[in-house]
Amino acid sequence: MKIIVTHTSPDWDAIGSVWLIKKYIDGWIDAEMKFVPAGERLPGSKLKVPSSKWTDIIEKIGEDEVMHVDTGLGPLDHHQTSDRHVCGMSLTWDYVRQQLEATGKILTKEHLNAVDRIVKVVVDIDHFGEVFWKDAVADYQEFSLLGVLEGLKYTRAYDDKYYAEFGFICLNALLAEFENKIWAEKEMKVGKQFLTRYGKAIGFETINDAVLKLAQKQGFVIVVRKDPRKGYVRIKTLPDSSDKKGADLTLTYEQLKKIDPDATWYLHVSGKMLLNGTPKNPKMRPTKLGLDEIIKVLEKI
Numbered sequence: 001m002k003i004i005v006t007h008t009s010p011d012w013d014a015i016g017s018v019w020l021i022k023k024y025i026d027g028w029i030d031a032e033m034k035f036v037p038a039g040e041r042l043p044g045s046k047l048k049v050p051s052s053k054w055t056d057i058i059e060k061i062g063e064d065e066v067m068h069v070d071t072g073l074g075p076l077d078h079h080q081t082s083d084r085h086v087c088g089m090s091l092t093w094d095y096v097r098q099q100l101e102a103t104g105k106i107l108t109k110e111h112l113n114a115v116d117r118i119v120k121v122v123v124d125i126d127h128f129g130e131v132f133w134k135d136a137v138a139d140y141q142e143f144s145l146l147g148v149l150e151g152l153k154y155t156r157a158y159d160d161k162y163y164a165e166f167g168f169i170c171l172n173a174l175l176a177e178f179e180n181k182i183w184a185e186k187e188m189k190v191g192k193q194f195l196t197r198y199g200k201a202i203g204f205e206t207i208n209d210a211v212l213k214l215a216q217k218q219g220f221v222i223v224v225r226k227d228p229r230k231g232y233v234r235i236k237t238l239p240d241s242s243d244k245k246g247a248d249l250t251l252t253y254e255q256l257k258k259i260d261p262d263a264t265w266y267l268h269v270s271g272k273m274l275l276n277g278t279p280k281n282p283k284m285r286p287t288k289l290g291l292d293e294i295i296k297v298l299e300k301i
Helices: 012-024 088-103 109-126 139-143 145-155 160-190 210-217 250-259 291-300
Strands: 002-007 032-036 058-061 064-068 192-196 199-205 222-226 233-237 273-276
Touching: 002 012, 012 088, 012 109, 012 145, 012 160, 032 160, 088 109, 109 160, 139 145, 145 160, 160 210, 192 291, 199 210, 199 291, 210 222, 210 233, 222 291, 233 291, 250 273, 250 291
Parallel strands: 002 032, 002 064, 199 222
Antiparallel strands: 058 064, 192 199, 222 233, 233 273
16 A cells, blocks of 8 residues: 655645645555654654655555655655755655656646746745735735635644645646646737727737736736637726726727627626626627727727
8 A cells, every 4th residue: 555644734735745746656646645743754664764865755664655745854854954945845846856757757847837836835835934925914815725724724623634635626726727827927928018098908819818817917907818719808907996096998898889789798887897708608699809909999998
């Protein structure tokens, strides 16, 4: 049997380390998880600790193959170093990448970059870096996975396996989100920038909806995306802030309805979002207008 051991009440470092092994090391996806008090190892371990030798990562205990992560002072436990750039997950990722190269398993650069970013955030968290995050005491911070995991430990006390399996679901979702973000960052370089009376705007022809939020975060007042597969269009503006009123898409809505009346156009009551097609309403009819034609309308509003 294959066993992965980490500490009880696992944090994101421990959960992330186990996730990496199960996800990327051949033969370990169904490995059993076991939990020990922080710093300890599974009974029967004969490894001399501390150890940094990668040859000591998989230990034979009886008939079982065992890996310890984020506990036990072995090669995948960082508690013997004060380096703030290292944690159990970063050590595990180094080991996993070595194994991927050794077995010839190829992951895309975008995929590797996405995991790198996840690991970097976990390293920061594991060294309590979140106390320096912007608006660290704001209530919305409790909606982060840090807050959710801590809440689970109150509502599902001492259920270590549950915390880990919940974490695996979150990390798989985050991996997809980071890959999408990396893709959106590339799209930003080829987006069509233009000016409106409200300020700078940008348009995209892509299936990646993440460009909308990313462009808004980078300060574009209006963002338009046309889906090249379905023909749907999404236009969003920055929300109003306490000191500045954002764009209003009402005139754009009226003009586009006039130009292409057969299409289904939906203007959100706020005037900040104009949709032509959405997964929430598959009956909406896509517009025949191209991205450049829509941009011309936005430039004149």
